[in-house]
Amino acid sequence: MLILTRKINQKLIINDNIEITILEVNGATVKVGIDAPSEVHIYREEIYKEIKNTNKQAQAPEVQDADAISKNVANKSFDLVSKLKKKV
DSSP, X not given: OOOOOXXXXXXXXXXXXXXXXXXXXXXXXXXXXXXXXXXXXXXXHHHHHHHHHXXXXXXXXXXXXXXXXXXXXXXXHHHHHHHHXXXX
């Protein structure tokens, strides 16, 4: 991790196209301005973690109770057998 000291209105330049400006320092709080291309996604850490967690949950398969799956299969099998008997 690179650690730098900056004063108000001083900037950091990242990769020639991202500019971070220290706008205000108030006690333990620092206000920064970030100028970056629109394709660069910038998130506060807590929002980023929430997005990652939501995406992870969305990708996880929904697990049903084994008994419910078994009953569902049994009901469909019974319906199929009933339909076949009616045709015969």
